[in-house]
Amino acid sequence: MIDEYTRVLEAAAELDDTSAADAVIAKLILHLKGAGRMKLLPQIVRRLKKVAARRVALRGHVEVAHEKESAAALRAAAAAGIVATHAHVNPDLIQGWRARSGDRLIDHSAKRALLHIYQQVTH
Amino acid sequence: MQSIIERIEKEIAAWTPEAGSAETGIVRATGDGIAEIDGLSKAAMSEMVLFDATFDRTLAEALKDPHPIYGLVLNLEEDGVRAVVLGDAAKVYEGMLVRRLGRLLSIPVGESLIGRVVSPLGEPVDGKGPTGAKGMKPIEREAYGVIDRASVNVPLHTGVKAVDAMIPIGRGQRELIIGDRGTGKTSIAIDTIINQKSEPAATRPICIYVAIGQKESKTAKLVAELASRGAMEYTIVVTAPASAPAALQFLAPFAGATIGEYFMEQGKDALVIYDDLSKQAVAYRQMSLLLRRPPGREAYPGDIFYLHSRLLERAAKLSKEKGGGSLTALPIIETQEGDVSAYIPTNVISITDGQIYLEANLFNKGQRPAINVGISVSRVGSSAQTKAMKKVAGKIKLELAQFRELEAFMQFSSDLDVETKRRIDAGRRMTEILNQGRGVPLPFEMEAALIFAATNGYFDSFAPEQVGAIEVKLQDYLSREAGGVLMAIRESKDIREESEKTLREKLETFVARHTTTTA
Secondary structure (H helix, E strand, O other), rough: HHHHHHHHHHHHHHOOOHHHHHHHHHHHHHHHOOOOHHHHHHHHHHHHHHHHHHHHHOOOOOEEEOHHHHHHHHHHHOOOOOOOOOEEEEEOOOOOOEEEOOOOEEEEOHHHHHHHHHHHHHH | OOOHHHHHHHHHHOOOOHHHHEEEEEEEEEOOOOOEEOOOOOOOOOOEEEEEOOOOOOHHHHHOOOEEEEEEOOOOOOOOOEEEEOOOHHHHHOOOOEEEEEEEEEEEEEEHHHEEEOOOOOOEOOOOOOOOOOEEEEOOOOOOOOOOOOOOOOOOOOOOOOHHOOOOOOOEEEOEEEEEOOOOOOHHHHHHHHHHHHHOOOOEEEEEEEEEEEOOHHHHHHHHHHOOOOHHHHHEEEEEEEOOOOHHHHHHHHHHHHHHHHHHHHHHHHEEEEEEHHHHHHHHHHHHOOOOEEEOOHHHHHOOOHHHHHOOOOOEEEEEHHHEEEEEEEEEEEOOOOOOOOOOOOHHHOOOOEEEOOHHHHHHHHOOOOEEOOEEEEEOHHHHHHHEEEEEOOOOHHHHHHHOOOOOOOOOOOOOHHHHHHHHHHHHHHHHHHOOOEEEEEEEEHHHHHHHHHHHOOOOOHHHHHHHHHHHHHHHHHHHHHHHHHHHHHHHOOOOOHHHHHHHHHHHHHHHHHHHHOO
């Protein structure tokens, strides 16, 4: 049952019209009250938080080894279909950049290349 | 050093940024060897994934722990997948990156696996270094169809008199060994492996012993025994011990079947022993419940029958066009208190081509192997039985079954007529002759000669309690004095008129000598 309620709220969150979304929430709360299921509300909120966290994790994300590579990395990632507003600096990449969105990962970092070489040599 | 530098430089020169694209997901939750993964929307069932611990580590940290952790996708869900972790599940953490590998779970196969002990993933566990097996084969595949198969017509001798005489097994057959714990199921399987030593090298089956959920000490002891008997020269052991994750215990029989199929496809004969499928079923139940699949009877998932049927259906005798190889399967099932009507035993009984049923009562009475002849059966093996064995063992099963009935009747009546007493004595003698200790499989020609002697009354002059000792002496005598006859039986696979005549003469001499001694 919680899954269904969560899905309703997820759909409401997708709506552009905030007043329509508010109306959905109000109706759901009314329904829960009527059905004597208000105690489900904290669980629904927890589930929604998880969904939100998952969406953030799967959102477009670009990392660069050095700040100076940001602009080029964002352009290259956008050309590959991964759009992000800004690039995070991650020195562990050594050089280059990587971008992730949903299921896709594009890795142009020197770290990946070095690991690849290491695996080729040792296996 | 120079070569390493050159190789690294070559790799750097060959690096192209385009190669870094991958389909990934993120571990949402993990526990009990199961990982819930967000993303991987294009992942296929039974596809391998890699839990990438290097993604959010520095290069130095990543190089410290180079062992990859693989997973197997088993549930495809609306917003992600669930996978079982094939390795150290403790190293999988929430937020970890998971990569699709785009291939079904495969293991290395090849001749170089012979003599080795490997995990269900084909990794060596015997400390002898890499196996060197290069070919990769998916562990799940469809069994051969009707057109590709031939009928079972070549015997697989176990070296166990009772089995070869009454419940013969053919190459390509699936014969279940079933019984309570400690009734000698593994012993029959191991004797069968050891007995293949007496087969000519050209037709000797490659044996694969799959240990599922067993104590590692037991497996180590067994490997040592096989090695000491020279059987590891043609044997591969696949082990998923009790300490291994449930996923590996579930996969072990499939890995064994895959290795066996490799040899079958080379036109060779292979024998695979699954010891035991009850533990595999329990491991699969555990996985299924953790994957939140709905439980059915005895909490097993709905596809537990399919799990065993798709595994055992891979045993086959291939047609000549396909090379004529075979894969014989000897699955083992452990029953509780002799209950063969439990869920898993009935499933596997219905899938296999017969069963060897071992009974605790018979075992406690001292019968070895403790086979209950009445409910043990081989549905296809008789067509693979040699002429020699067919000739000598034709009526044994019926006579023994009659003896068991009379034996039960005898408990209520002390006054027996002569004919009944004769039958009971004959039954006792036959039981003694079929008694056989562990680790002493006999070549088929010796089995045929002994059973010939028994069915033709050569033991009738001895009391039933003497027969065991006399039979040992007879084996010794035949090896020394009747080598030619035994060789003739072995080569012709028949007891021809001439051989029969000589054998009778030898037996008469033996009986005359020993009747005088024992009188």
